[in-house]
Amino acid sequence: MTQQTWDEVGGLLPHDEFRAASEAIVANIEQVIEGKTATVRLALAVLLAEGHLLIEDVPGVGKTKLAKALARSIDCSVRRIQFTPDLLPSDVTGVSVYNQETHDFEFRPGAVFANLVVGDEINRASPKTQSALLECMEERQVTVDGVTYQLQTPFMVIATQNPIEMEGTYPLPEAQRDRFTARIAMGYPDVGAELAMLDGHGATDPLDQLRPVSDAATVRRLIATVRQVHVADAVKQYAIDLVTATREAPDLRLGASPRATLQLLRTARAVAALEGRDYVLPDDLQALAVPVLAHRIIPTADAQLARRTTDAIVSDLVHRLPLPNDRKRSPYDTRPAGGNGRGPYEPRRP
Amino acid sequence: MTRHRNLGLVAAGATLLAAAPLSAIFEHWTWLIESAIAVGVVAGAAALARALRAPLWGQVLGMLAGLTLALTWLFPAGSEILAVLPTPATFAHFSELLGGSVRDMRSYGVEVPDTPPLLFITVLGVGAVAVVVDLLTVGLRRPALAGLPMLAIYSVPVAVYVDNVPPVPFVIGAVGYLWLLGADNVDRVRRFGRRFTGDGRDVDVWEASPLAAAGRRLAVLGVAVAVLLPLVPVPGMNGSLLDSLSSGNGSGNGTGRPGQGGAPGKIDLFAALSGQLNESEVADLVKVTTNEPSPFYLRFGVADELKSSGFEVTNPTGRPVTRDLPNPTVRDVGGVERRQYEATVEVTRDLDMPLLPVYSEPIRTEDLNSSWLYDDDRQIVFSNRENSRGKRYSFDYVRSTYSPAALRAARKLPADHPLVRRQQTKTPPVPQVTELVNRLVQGKATEYDKVRAIYDYFSSDNGFSYQLRTEGGTSGEDIVDFLTNKVGFCQQYAAAMGWLVRAAGIPARVAFGFTSGSNRNGNTYTLTNRNLHAWTEVYFDGIGWVPFDATPAYGVPGSTRSTWAPDTDAPDPLPDQPGAPNTGTDPEESPGAVGSEREDQDTDAGLALGEETPTEQAPVWPWWAAGSLLLLLVLALPALRRLALRRRRGRRAPAAVAATEPDVGVGPAAGRRMVVVGADADQARADAHAVWDELLDTLVDYRVPVDRTETPRATADRLIGGVLSGHAESVDAMRLLGRAEERARYARDPLTGEPLAPALRAVRGTLAAAAGRRTRLLAAVLPPSVLQRWRLTVADASGRMVAVTGQARHRLLRWNPRRLLADRAAR
Numbered sequence A: 001m002t003q004q005t006w007d008e009v010g011g012l013l014p015h016d017e018f019r020a021a022s023e024a025i026v027a028n029i030e031q032v033i034e035g036k037t038a039t040v041r042l043a044l045a046v047l048l049a050e051g052h053l054l055i056e057d058v059p060g061v062g063k064t065k066l067a068k069a070l071a072r073s074i075d076c077s078v079r080r081i082q083f084t085p086d087l088l089p090s091d092v093t094g095v096s097v098y099n100q101e102t103h104d105f106e107f108r109p110g111a112v113f114a115n116l117v118v119g120d121e122i123n124r125a126s127p128k129t130q131s132a133l134l135e136c137m138e139e140r141q142v143t144v145d146g147v148t149y150q151l152q153t154p155f156m157v158i159a160t161q162n163p164i165e166m167e168g169t170y171p172l173p174e175a176q177r178d179r180f181t182a183r184i185a186m187g188y189p190d191v192g193a194e195l196a197m198l199d200g201h202g203a204t205d206p207l208d209q210l211r212p213v214s215d216a217a218t219v220r221r222l223i224a225t226v227r228q229v230h231v232a233d234a235v236k237q238y239a240i241d242l243v244t245a246t247r248e249a250p251d252l253r254l255g256a257s258p259r260a261t262l263q264l265l266r267t268a269r270a271v272a273a274l275e276g277r278d279y280v281l282p283d284d285l286q287a288l289a290v291p292v293l294a295h296r297i298i299p300t301a302d303a304q305l306a307r308r309t310t311d312a313i314v315s316d317l318v319h320r321l322p323l324p325n326d327r328k329r330s331p332y333d334t335r336p337a338g339g340n341g342r343g344p345y346e347p348r349r350p
Numbered sequence B: 001m002t003r004h005r006n007l008g009l010v011a012a013g014a015t016l017l018a019a020a021p022l023s024a025i026f027e028h029w030t031w032l033i034e035s036a037i038a039v040g041v042v043a044g045a046a047a048l049a050r051a052l053r054a055p056l057w058g059q060v061l062g063m064l065a066g067l068t069l070a071l072t073w074l075f076p077a078g079s080e081i082l083a084v085l086p087t088p089a090t091f092a093h094f095s096e097l098l099g100g101s102v103r104d105m106r107s108y109g110v111e112v113p114d115t116p117p118l119l120f121i122t123v124l125g126v127g128a129v130a131v132v133v134d135l136l137t138v139g140l141r142r143p144a145l146a147g148l149p150m151l152a153i154y155s156v157p158v159a160v161y162v163d164n165v166p167p168v169p170f171v172i173g174a175v176g177y178l179w180l181l182g183a184d185n186v187d188r189v190r191r192f193g194r195r196f197t198g199d200g201r202d203v204d205v206w207e208a209s210p211l212a213a214a215g216r217r218l219a220v221l222g223v224a225v226a227v228l229l230p231l232v233p234v235p236g237m238n239g240s241l242l243d244s245l246s247s248g249n250g251s252g253n254g255t256g257r258p259g260q261g262g263a264p265g266k267i268d269l270f271a272a273l274s275g276q277l278n279e280s281e282v283a284d285l286v287k288v289t290t291n292e293p294s295p296f297y298l299r300f301g302v303a304d305e306l307k308s309s310g311f312e313v314t315n316p317t318g319r320p321v322t323r324d325l326p327n328p329t330v331r332d333v334g335g336v337e338r339r340q341y342e343a344t345v346e347v348t349r350d351l352d353m354p355l356l357p358v359y360s361e362p363i364r365t366e367d368l369n370s371s372w373l374y375d376d377d378r379q380i381v382f383s384n385r386e387n388s389r390g391k392r393y394s395f396d397y398v399r400s401t402y403s404p405a406a407l408r409a410a411r412k413l414p415a416d417h418p419l420v421r422r423q424q425t426k427t428p429p430v431p432q433v434t435e436l437v438n439r440l441v442q443g444k445a446t447e448y449d450k451v452r453a454i455y456d457y458f459s460s461d462n463g464f465s466y467q468l469r470t471e472g473g474t475s476g477e478d479i480v481d482f483l484t485n486k487v488g489f490c491q492q493y494a495a496a497m498g499w500l501v502r503a504a505g506i507p508a509r510v511a512f513g514f515t516s517g518s519n520r521n522g523n524t525y526t527l528t529n530r531n532l533h534a535w536t537e538v539y540f541d542g543i544g545w546v547p548f549d550a551t552p553a554y555g556v557p558g559s560t561r562s563t564w565a566p567d568t569d570a571p572d573p574l575p576d577q578p579g580a581p582n583t584g585t586d587p588e589e590s591p592g593a594v595g596s597e598r599e600d601q602d603t604d605a606g607l608a609l610g611e612e613t614p615t616e617q618a619p620v621w622p623w624w625a626a627g628s629l630l631l632l633l634v635l636a637l638p639a640l641r642r643l644a645l646r647r648r649r650g651r652r653a654p655a656a657v658a659a660t661e662p663d664v665g666v667g668p669a670a671g672r673r674m675v676v677v678g679a680d681a682d683q684a685r686a687d688a689h690a691v692w693d694e695l696l697d698t699l700v701d702y703r704v705p706v707d708r709t710e711t712p713r714a715t716a717d718r719l720i721g722g723v724l725s726g727h728a729e730s731v732d733a734m735r736l737l738g739r740a741e742e743r744a745r746y747a748r749d750p751l752t753g754e755p756l757a758p759a760l761r762a763v764r765g766t767l768a769a770a771a772g773r774r775t776r777l778l779a780a781v782l783p784p785s786v787l788q789r790w791r792l793t794v795a796d797a798s799g800r801m802v803a804v805t806g807q808a809r810h811r812l813l814r815w816n817p818r819r820l821l822a823d824r825a826a827r
């Protein structure tokens, strides 16, 4: 097994090659998942942002399908863990067993030792087992019996789960949720897509015919290229404004973490690159705010009683938050000077 | 609704406060009660209309209807239904009252009595202002504009008291305006809900918030400036507030007021005259209104006894003015034209003497009691008990104008004529005078020719000039001195001419009074101590006393000449003074009088000594022109600022730069390829920003909403989907502008080489076409973008000020003794 360290991501890709490689992956996945281009691109963006993806939706909308299609499009090591209530942490991370022949303990790697780990129905396992993912997802390493083992690059956990209201689920702990870069919902396909699905998937599963269009090395180069995408100061400021707003919002008990800020910018870089830009726009951040931030924050009891979803709260904040303008104070800025210039609670202009 | 009702009440209250300046006009307070009723009814009608959710025009109609009802009730014609519903007769009555008000305005001086026409026009005016203020404040939410109708009320006393504007009522009116602004501000803040402090305490609505305080402070500053500005004397505007204030101080000691106290016969009018003319302070003494177009001098005294020490006043005798006075029209003589006029005189408290100024010759008086007597020989009104201080009276008088031919026809007085017997020709012997008179009258056949010869002698051709600062004696020696030095002022000219005429055997005396002055407002002349004057009167047999003013006209503001005694210094014909306001000489109405009136001037020593030409007063109109120009400039300022901004931004964005648009690349190779010379990139960035700023300003100008939460891309998309949709060229242009700004802000390298200016022009054109005509006009004349920015700048500044003062207060509070003690106790 080739152990690649964190920063060895390979060379950069020129613009055209980047485009070709990324489009190929998206097109490949779209053979299986109908009418979900945005979701697919977002999933790829999370991969290129070196993040982990949580796909949350009701059963039967293609969550597992998307995870598998993504895994299968890239020629790299893929492991799948079906999270069940009786799954043990050692099944995830690995275990040291006593080798009778060598008279020594030997490490048996768990499911996480792969480039892509598909964790299906992650919230059906007990919190104890879920927690086994904490270290590997953030630090890309596994420590068993005092020995630390590095994971490979790329390393991505693609988890699926049902909404917590569904039966037989354990809600993910906050720490676990925070480690997922983005949570995306599949949503029902529209009429045309569903019709296409019926036509294409009626007889055979196209997933079986899916061939890899990329490999781990290419993905590493894609990741390296994404890291070079330019983020202007104003955009950084905007990202900070955004997470600060979640921390100050009266509807929220817990705001976004600094890790969220970091991952927001990384994902924005990936999205910008996928769109063929070498710079991030505030528009990217606005589009990513809900997928990247909404699953990390906790609304207050009042907001919960009012049935305000975190998605709604975050998109509300985005709509109220003025753009930072590092050039000069905007003439349309009606806030008193010298005050907290980032108060998000102004009514949006009609 | 409650909110609106409150604001409506404030509007009504502010209107009443703004009406305070009218108190300076009326004698009593009836106007206030009636105005309050009208304003109250208007406010009630407005509240009712709003409660019924009437549209704006409905509210206005309601208020007008309310005003009509109130007027009907207050000024009924007698035929009203239920006392408040007007009938055609009511409106006929109203128009009658309106006509009457014009007449009353002319006939009454301030302070006016409570005549129904004047009350009607006042209530109508205040009610109309209440309607407008309510409409602006509640209906249109533009309380700042409500200051204009309020100011209109204030302009009434300003127009009446030309140079002595009462400041206190203005302050009251201004307080009303501030109240209105403050209430509106509170109302605006309230619309967002209640205000809380951080710990949840309710904040009183009137407690200073940075929002409201800014407006209040601004308004206070504005009022302070408005009050202080008139105190600064502006050249060319005589009679500023400061003058009257300082003269008010000076009037306390009252030195040398003409004939202060005492009996009418015991006044040294000469001493009083020179004292007054030399007084450095100017005080209003008399205000006279007459329907005579160009009246000759207002007269109050006569010195008709000539001793070797000079002319002296003798004891007058007369009959009460309440009886009929002799009418000169009965002494009808050919060539003498007599016309009857009426005049009203108002004496200020600064003029205190037992004589009353009147035009000669009065035939009937009004508002004077029988303790005032008329001496029909001396033609003066005097009293042994009362004095003139603060008196206000009217009289009819007959003005005689004499043709030289008629005067020439007058014969020499017979020796038994009562005047000769009363020694009105008696002259102390002074050889030089006798010699001079003999020389002058030699060969003159008629009395008039003799008098004219003497009169003409005092011309600048003979070396006479005007100087106020000379010894004013009229004794024989003084007269000789004057005839030798030929420098003096009115009393020397008057006395010298009187002396010479008497020496020629013709009765003559010195009359005292006021010239018409230089402060004329319509038919009203405001006369000051500087307008006091003396002239000569000569008696012609069968005709009467005829005035001659020998004093050089340039030394006397408001000097008036006549056909029988023309201005000897003026070349023929009398040229118009360029620039000097012609105070309305109407030769058709007064064929005998030729007016030559001048501005008040400080007649100091150097002015006239040896100078032949009268000094020209700087004309006033340039000040008005400059003022109007300045006003226009101020109004044009936002538009000019906008133009300058656009020009500057246009210069930053040249139409096209020959450069290639760099590829949008992700790779580092592409990135390196795109690296352009720093200066160029900065320039391109600045250009894009300039164009974008201009676009935003254009949006604001054309009332397209601008959203601070929008990215350039989102703004472009919104416009493309909205106003610009369907204009292919503008859509492309907009997309380019959005991309350029986006790249300039967020990319490593800005977009270069794209023609941004034409794109902006295209978008601007489409926006302008989509905007309404009114919006376009406003965008050109008062661009909202500039106004908004200025307002924000001011708000920022005052916000900072509020913050600083708040901090200072906080720091001061730390030294509050109570707090210090509490601290110690805690320890």
Ligand SMILES: Nc1ncnc2c1ncn2[C@@H]1O[C@H](COP(=O)(O)OP(=O)(O)O)[C@@H](O)[C@H]1O
Residues within 6 Å of the ligand: A032, A033, A034, A035, A036, A058, A059, A060, A061, A062, A063, A064, A065, A066, A160, A189, A193, A197, A201
């Ligand atoms: N948008 C879609 N495009 C293509 N197939 C879909 C789509 N949504 C659901 N399916 C089909 O529905 C079935 C259930 O999908 P699966 O991924 O197992 O659901 P779950 O969300 O429960 O994991 C699959 O056979 C998949 O092909």
Ligand SMILES: [Mg+2]
Residues within 6 Å of the ligand: A060, A063, A064, A120, A121, A160
């Ligand atoms: Mg599944």
